[in-house]
Amino acid sequence: MRAIELADVGRAYGERIALAGVTLDVEEGETLAVFGSNGAGKTTLLRILATLLKPHHGVARVLGKQVPREGWAVRGRLGFLGHEPLLYRDLTARENLRFHARLHDVPFARIDELLDAVGMRLRADDPVHTYSRGMLQRTAVCRAVLHEPDLLLLDEPLAGLDPGAAALVAPLISSGTRVVISHDVEHGLAEADLVLGLRGGRVALLERAGAVTPADVRALYV
């Protein structure tokens, strides 16, 4: 089954075209790696897939539903990790995760498992506003994967993590159907099935990963 189907998807902010003419399919179980320089349209695409932004052009289907029109039917099956951690800053990590666990009917035991997995058990009962950037990111990853989503939408998921933390977090976000925005060319390519390169909001590269070299991806940044 197709997890994502995009047909000529575009989006503008006022006069500025952020995304145009994106047509692609991602099959269930595949990873789409998205590359492109700052402002290329990567986050705009991810937000459309997350049902947070309406495309102004074309049709976007996620897990079989048109978004954002039928977004209600897929939102609970998505795991979104954007630039913002989407955590309540005055609550602790554990309280934030309990809130999400209740929403998604997830047993609380999974919260401890995840906090352990990302090395956050000792700080889990401190308010989120006392966390370092890396701690925020670890907690945000826990939130994104808590309900075992059918599709992970990840915007630079290892940003701000030290190598030890990155090694802890990576296994939690390394399987299933995924869209991953990355600036790490080698790592991003290694885990991709399909590669999308954006330039100025347009498709500059769209190939199966086996047909793409690191030099092809680096060319997007010059």
Ligand SMILES: Nc1ncnc2c1ncn2[C@@H]1O[C@H](COP(=O)(O)OP(=O)(O)OP(=O)(O)O)[C@@H](O)[C@H]1O
């Ligand atoms: N809310 C907004 N209002 C106006 N313009 C916006 C808005 N959000 C994004 N844009 C513009 O849309 C274009 C694409 O932005 P987008 O955030 O999708 O890029 P990106 O590839 O994710 O960049 P980065 O690597 O810096 O995160 C840019 O020109 C940006 O300035």
